[in-house]
Amino acid sequence: MVRRWTLTLCLILLAAVTESIVIEVVGPQAVVVGDDADLRVTYASSAKPHVMWALGDLFASWDIGDNSSLQISETFQQRLEVNTSTASIVILGTRLADSGTYTISLSALGERPSSHNISLTVYELITNVKVTVPTADIKEGDPTLTLTCTMTTGTWDALAWFKDGERISSNSHRLLVKNELILRNVVRGDAGTYSCDVQNPFNNGTAQESLQVYYGPDVPVVTINSSSDPSPERYVLVNSTVTLRCRSESEPPARYLWSVGESEDTSVPDHSVLTLTHVQLDQAGTYSCIASNAKLSRIVRKTTSVTVYELPEGEPRCAMVSIDSGAKLRFSCKWPGGFPFAQIQWLGLSRNLTAPSHLVQDEGSPEGLHQTNVTCLCQHPAATKICLLQPEAPLVVPSWLVLKGTQGKAMVTLKCQVTSDPAASIRWFRDRAQLASSGNVGFSANNSELHVRDFSIRNDTRELQLLLQEPAGREQAHNGTHRPPPPRAVSATTQWDSSLSVLECPPLRCGHFLPHPITCWDTALRQPLQFLEHPAGGSDVPTLHHHHQAPG
Structure with a gap:
């Protein structure tokens, strides 16, 4: 019966607890070690609740308004300030160990108990980082x-x-x-x-x-610079100033040594820059940059080649001459000296030949080269140059001059102006027989003029022949081709009995038969100067035939 009444009372009491205690805190809290920490709490309750504070373990408790009910654990003795009329506490002279999560709990008859957490962090000031x-x-x-x-x-x-x-x-x-x-x-x-x-x-x-991190040396990078050469990594020219620079990533910075070839001799310049002033051919070869890091006891090497060239002397020189009685042209091209030797090649000839420094090449059938560019190509690793020749068949312009002398005698000059290169070989014939200097016959230094002294119309008017032996050619400038002016009529003067006459003659080319007689006419003296085609079976020589006709 007693148990039944006790259970009934408990149920009645529980039914009467309809609200919880409301707790409000100020936090989280942070203080400097040694300062006080005020853990302030407010609450709402219809009765005077019982207060409990815990930091993991319970360290303080009391009934609101009852000082005698205050209990404080040994850990917080003399360090806790409590006003029993409130639920708040003040921790005096905080310690680092006071940091943590504090829990406050309130309970009262007729109300549901409540609790709340407050975080407190005690900091020590930062010094000497x-x-x-x-x-x-x-x-x-x-x-x-x-x-x-x-x-x-x-x-x-x-x-x-x-x-x-x-x-x-x-x-x-x-x-x-x-x-x-x-x-x-x-x-x-x-x-x-x-x-x-x-x-x-x-x-x-x-x-x-x-x-600091020590490393290296890495494999060096070697660069080559020259005072005058555009591609020193390929070659440098004699007498230029060459600079080799060596760079290697290293900590501490690398020490540099230079050696020639693969020699282990290190008694050489100990700087990252090696300068070769007025470099010569014998300084070409293999250069090694040695980089060392004493801290790490490491040594690395990088090898590079220096190629030294020397240009041949001056400009290429080319020429051509007639050989084998005019049956061939000999082409010659020179660009001597230098290192290595320049390679010489003729372009435009029948054979493709190459030779170092000097190339001589003979060419048959030279008539096929008339007004054709023939190029000498001179190739050196450091430069390429050309020399141009243009074979040219000769242009023949004949003229004659008669000078009156005393006692009816005169000197006749027959002149053949030949434009050709190489120079034509000129020979004069009379009645198919070659003339030589003797008696009243003489020649100029190059045989282009025939002088007949004490000229007699009766004795000296014969069939004259002019023989030119020359395949032809003319050297031209490098930057273009010079061509002779177009053929035109030429004039010569003849003096006879103090009268002035004019001869007008068309130009002739040597080496070809004339399609018809060509006449130069002296209008004053009414004398023809005829060039006749060779008779069948004759030699390939133009024929000069002079007719005299007394002035009328």
Whole structure:
């Protein structure tokens, strides 16, 4: 019966608890170690509740308005200020160990109990931040490297790492763990200035340290420069100033040595720049740059070749001459000297021949080369030059001059103006017989003029023949081809008995039969000067025939 009434009373009491106690707190709280922490609480309750504070374990409790009910644990004795008319507390002279989550609980008859958490963080001011790097030498390729951020005192909420002013994020190469920065598989790019920045709500601190990573030397890069050569990596010319520069990535900076060829001799210039002033042919060869890093005890070598050329002398010289009695032309082209020798080649001839420095080439059937460009191509590794020749069949312009002498005697000059190169070989014939200097017959230095002294119409008027032996040609300028002016009528003067006569003659070309007689007419003396076609079976020589007719 008693149990039944007890159960009934409990049910009645529970039915009467219809509301919970309302609790409000100010938090979270942050204080500097040694300062007081005011954990203020307000509540709403229809009765005077029972108060309990816990930091994991219960450390204080009391009934609102009853000082005698206050109980404080030994941990907070003399460090806790309590106004029993409220639910708030003040922790005096906070310690770092006071940081944590505090729980306040209120309970009262007829109300549901309530509880609330308040976070308290006790900070120590940050002082003397320092970044620590390993004291041992750090080398490229080391598996790991750890940098540590420390401070003499301080509690931090945030810690950030920076490299050369840029914030570091955690990745596969850089790992952030608490106050450490771990670098995996160290590379030369890891060198730089690292800083650590720590903060809490009351102050912050920063520190930095330089990190040096040793590496190299890498295989050197050698460059060649010349004072006058456009492509010194291919060749340089004699007497130019050549500069070889060697560069190798290394920390500490590499030391450089130069050697010639593959020799191990290192007693050579110890600078990254090697200068060859007025380089000569015997300085061509293989140059090696040796880069060393004493810190890492490493040595590497890079070899390069210096090619020295010398241009041949001056400009190419080309010429042609007639050989084998005019049956052939001999072409000659020279560009002597130099290293290596220039390769000479004639373009436009029947054979494709090549020779060093000097090429002589004979060409048959020269008549087929008339007014054709023949080019001498001179090729040297440092330059290419040409020389042009243009074979030209001769242009023959005959004229004659009679000078009256005393006692009815006179001297007759027959002149053959021949435009040709090489010079034509000129011979004079009378009645098919070659004339020679004797008696009253004489010649100019090149046989272009025939002088007949004491000229007698009766004795000296014969059939004259002019023989030219010459395949032909004329040297031209490099930058173009000069062509002779077009054929035109020519005039010559004859003096006879103090009267002036004019001869008008068309030009002739040697080596061809005349299609019909060509006459030069002296209008004053009424005398023809005829050039006749050879009779059948005759030699290939133009015939000069002079008719005399007394003035009328």
